[in-house]
Amino acid sequence: MPYNIAMVSDNFYPQPGGVESHIYQLSSKLINRGHKVIVITHAFKGRKGVRYLTNGLKVYYVPFWTVYRETTFPTVFSFFPIFRNIVVRERIEIVHGHASLSNLCNEAILHARTMGLFTVFTDHSLFGFADAGSILTNKLLKFTLSDVDHVICVSHTCKENCVLRASLDPLMVSVIPNAVVAENFRPLSHDSVNPRRNSGPGSPQPLGSHDTITIVAIMRLFYNKGVDLLIAAIPRVLASHPNVRFIVAGTGPKAIDLEQMIERNMLQDRILLLGAVRHEEVRDVMVKGHIFLNPSLTEAFGTVIVEAASCGLYIVCTRVGGVPEVLPNHMTEFAAPEEDDIVAATGRAIAKLREGKVRTDLFHGQVKQMYSWTDVAERTERVYDGVVGAAGSEEFGGGDAARGRAGVRSFALIDRLKRYYGCGIWAGKLFCLCAVVDYLLYIVLEIFAPRSRIDMCRDWPKKLFEGDKAKTADLVEESDPLTRKRGLRRRVQKEEPDAI
Template sequence: MAAQARQHSVVMVSDFFYPNFGGVENHIYQLSQCLVNQGHKVVVVTHAYGDCLGVRYLTNGLKVYYLPRLPFYQQSSFPSLLGWARLLRVICLRERATLLHGHQAFSTLALEACIHASSLGLKVVFTDHSLFGFADAGSILLNKVLKAVLGADVHGVICVSHTSKENTVLRACLPPAAVAVIPNAVDTSQFTPDLSPGAVAWPRDTAVEPVVLVVLCRLVYRKGIDLLSLVLPAVCERHPHVRVLVGGDGPKRQLLKKVIADHGLQSRVSLEGAVPHERARDFMVRGHVFVNASLTEAFCMALVEAAASGLVVVSTAVGGVPEVLPPDMIVLTEPSAEGLLEGIERAIQRVPHQCPQVQHRRVRHMYDWNDVARRTAVVYDSVAASRRNDGLPARLARYLAAGNCVGALFGLVALMSVLLLRLAEWWQPDSAIDRAPAPDWSVPHRQAKLDSGVAVVADINGAASVVQQSEGQPASGCGDL
């Protein structure tokens, strides 16, 4: 008889979660949902977003703790080091946590949680979603922090691409065998070609029929908006039937507006503003070619979403992008104006031969969140079976291996974390903390509530209310979520 699969009780921690939208937020939500479906217990811990504070239950009974933490830069919360150690202890005991999973290198909440979880004796897994450099002051500081925290407190590391793995191994000085590669995925049921009667027509002759280019990203330097601003006038000049839709918002929006005005492209290039994730597919299928001009990417989920929606995809060949799609499904270019322009022209030539339905079926078989969850559970099993010495002296020695100064600093933080948690245990013993029962979502009337799009919302004092789920979105009490 096959051995029964190990069931884990996981606390996901990151500053980045719904109602904020982005790749990390979507990854945590989708992974958590699939882990729950596979029999694991998952709760999410993040900082408060506006009036979204306290405890919320999302679709499928996913429990989220929105903590009163102050975000100070791009939704990353202000460092408190020891400020929420006691609260994390209560959450982990209440939820019977066996493992903590932190996400994103510049999430201070996740990095602090890794330190405190190790002090609590929990196994720790960390997923890095981004690429960072080695030369500027910010990257040097963050790399030192990662070297200390990942080396001393984390039992398993996951990266979303092989390029991301190489980057993390170098930054944190980790042995390559300790880092697993598990790519992101896409819910292909939400990203399908538009087969409605009013769908955009696919041209047979791109020289005389209109072709629509689609750009959907945050309008920031890292996403290559400066590069895009150099290419758009040349594309419009060479191809008089091309139109461009730009979705997203950010500080580089003014640059695009200036380029459009300077070259008289108001009738050819449209700035659509921010596009909510639930409308991303509807926005993409208004065009034929998806353009990604990023200067750095660990794994670009938008490329997979666009391919699943049937678009021809063109992207700069940076970071982990070459690993995302096979060569016949993506046009890769050099991260330069000349390279991107040449790539867009090659993509336009592919448009008459594109079959959106066939491409969607191929992507559907390539990417599946259930497979990502199964592979992540294998990492959990490996970590749970590990027998590393996590006593305080051993942790302090591992901190010192990261460097004398940073090792002494983080060693002091770890020492204070252990002392604070011991004091908290004396003040509030484990037996005094109520344990949350594992929700039984197989009960018919509760399952019916979820199927009809209803979720229970509890505030910090335990008062409950019922809210309606908007179509295609997780049920929640958080505004538009």
């Protein structure tokens, strides 16, 4: 059964990142499976309004003010009129929010429940429980997820963290990992036009003691990505291994510290800083290396290490969060998030490559079999089926077990207030007040901006895939091939949306 789905998050292209890639790839695969998918995010520099991406994916870039790391300023209610207009004109049935720190995601789930829409949330991050920032974030997450239909996490560690933070029933949380388009991350040994195909990093031949080994690090230069560990470890690794060089790509507030380390140790000839790298250029950077170093302090999944392994790089990473679940042990060298352990793990990885103990030439094929966005889309579609199906089954007497697996069902305001009230002595009352004000605002919008005044948007014409041949035969009854082709052409022209 096809659904009309809205993906909502502050994180989307043109900003690079794992969440952004996840939303785009998942949306594209869901469109291929016959669903209608749009993306709602905030405006970026030089990009606002409505844009169409590949495969007919429509993106609404809403002009809101961003405050920190491309996250919009929280207003709770000002987003509702625009959100309602988009949802109504696109005939949205399911609102799927991404990232717990995304303000648009949290507000969209609140408004969607007020409008009686199904909601799904995907968590991509891990958070603590002790510091002030984590306490406030966890309370906000509890507010959002106390009235959501289903939750998806990208790893089992992420699921445990999310269940504890938001006090969720584990039965309403599913684990669906990220994936990678393996064909976009091929090693040099798989590039038939590359003259170095027999001597690239993916080659099984051991590296000699005098051969240069390149270590690649691609990350956002923020504290949680372990940049301080990287800055402390690089001089020690280079001092112990004279035939090693580094390539570091990424931007962030820690970039100045990295540059100062290079100046202080006079390592300009052994460390190459690339700055910001577009996602489509990441593969070109990775294939220049032999080892990928990821010193992150917290990571729910770590898509970048899967991309690096697909490019034929041996992975050195910290054993934190969901990282140990991502790749098998023969592809990775794990380290504790400590300077000494990272230096030791990097040394072990260099020694294994020089001795030929690691078959990095096999990594690409193995990653291609392990991760697929088509599989992620199929599993996400089953979540949607469970959410919509459980709602229908409850109308006919669905039990508590079904409600636990699918999530929250009732859209009645009194039932929603009961769920919010249980979020805390003071926070529960505040959440109830927000829900009541949101409901009153919805009534005002329905009265003074009725749905009859909102223009319904035409759907983008769907591509005809191999699996749609039977449906095509039903839609076009003519038996003559030429007549059928003309009929399809007229049908596509009739359904083509107006240019924006």
